[in-house]
Amino acid sequence: MKNPLIPFKAVITDIKLETTDIRTYSLLLRDAVYKTKPGQFNMVGYPGVGEAPISLSSVVCENRFQHTIKAVGRVTKFIERLREGDELFLRGPYGSSWPLESTIGKDILLIAGGLGIAPMRPVIQEILTKRNSFGNVTLIYGTRRPDTLLFKNELDVWRKDAMVLLAVDEVTPCTIWAYHVGLVTELLDKVSFNVEKTFAFICGPEIMMRFISRGLFLRGFLPSRVYVSLERRMKCGIGQCGHCQHGSKFVCKDGPVFLYKEVSRFPDSLL
Numbered sequence: 001m002k003n004p005l006i007p008f009k010a011v012i013t014d015i016k017l018e019t020t021d022i023r024t025y026s027l028l029l030r031d032a033v034y035k036t037k038p039g040q041f042n043m044v045g046y047p048g049v050g051e052a053p054i055s056l057s058s059v060v061c062e063n064r065f066q067h068t069i070k071a072v073g074r075v076t077k078f079i080e081r082l083r084e085g086d087e088l089f090l091r092g093p094y095g096s097s098w099p100l101e102s103t104i105g106k107d108i109l110l111i112a113g114g115l116g117i118a119p120m121r122p123v124i125q126e127i128l129t130k131r132n133s134f135g136n137v138t139l140i141y142g143t144r145r146p147d148t149l150l151f152k153n154e155l156d157v158w159r160k161d162a163m164v165l166l167a168v169d170e171v172t173p174c175t176i177w178a179y180h181v182g183l184v185t186e187l188l189d190k191v192s193f194n195v196e197k198t199f200a201f202i203c204g205p206e207i208m209m210r211f212i213s214r215g216l217f218l219r220g221f222l223p224s225r226v227y228v229s230l231e232r233r234m235k236c237g238i239g240q241c242g243h244c245q246h247g248s249k250f251v252c253k254d255g256p257v258f259l260y261k262e263v264s265r266f267p268d269s270l271l
């Protein structure tokens with residue numbers, strides 16, 4: 001049986017600068033056959049440096065896929081220095097996925113804050129390739145400032161098949177910004193939902209997911225239809241080491257995608 005702790009190599013074929021410290025890496029796997037579901041992650045790293053859990057920010061197409069990575073610490077700052085043609089070492093895909101199969105024929109509300117748009121992007125890509133299988137699709141996406149918006153060039157493409165609402169926390173007087181300024185939660189009032197047939201997928205800072213989820217429940221959303229993606233510090237990624245334990249759950253193995261009601265009751269939860 002294959003040892004799940006042995007990584008495989010992927011070549012960096014392209015690097016796109018999204019913001020000053022966030023880059024989207026296009027990767028190619030040469031020898032493994034690789035399949036993932038939206039919401040899953042890889043342990044991404046380099047020998048002698050370490051590993052970090054990173055969500056797939058795209059669907060996989062002929063062994064090509066993307067990771068969108070913010071340089072914050074040891075591993076991600078090392079990756080920031082890599083160039084096209086360099087290799088990364090990956091283990092995965094790991095974890096649960098957004099339950100897209102359950103949403104066939106239903107409406108979907110996607111809510112992302114900051115880098116939370118990265119694990120949401122494969123969901124959007126998958127929905128857009130099977131657009132007729134879903135009802136109304138709405139994306140609410142908030143970031144700190146207009147220059148921290150990710151995937152800017154794709155927003156107009158997504159708008160053709162989905163309602164896209166944007167918010168930033170702040171703008172300067174010299175910034176041109178045609179959308180909402182304020183909290184992402186405030187955009188909930190700009191959308192009407194049929195709560196009987198809408199699923200909500202939320203990804204972003206935990207405190208934002210808390211207020212969004214509560215806002216949805218106040219608007220009549222069913223607890224069985226609200227999903228969140230959690231982040232915890234991880235080591236093994238396969239439910240062995242306990243680093244990412246959250247209450248009785250392992251975020252790496254049982255998550256990162258959970259029903260909100262499954263994880264909100266744990267004592268260390270901000271949800």
Ligand SMILES: Cc1cc2nc3c(=O)[nH]c(=O)nc-3n(C[C@H](O)[C@H](O)[C@H](O)COP(=O)(O)OP(=O)(O)OC[C@H]3O[C@@H](n4cnc5c(N)ncnc54)[C@H](O)[C@@H]3O)c2cc1C
Binds near residue numbers: 256
């Ligand atoms: C399922 C999942 C998916 C993720 N997807 C993405 C993604 O798509 N893109 C992305 O950029 N990131 C993603 N992350 C977050 C990423 O894994 C972390 O930012 C990771 O810590 C980066 O590793 P690093 O070695 O570069 O940084 P680290 O050295 O781990 O430092 C990261 C930050 O945490 C602080 N820190 C360091 N040690 C501790 C500690 N013991 N306790 C608390 N804080 C500490 C540091 O000061 C720094 O600000 C994801 C995390 C999870 C769990």
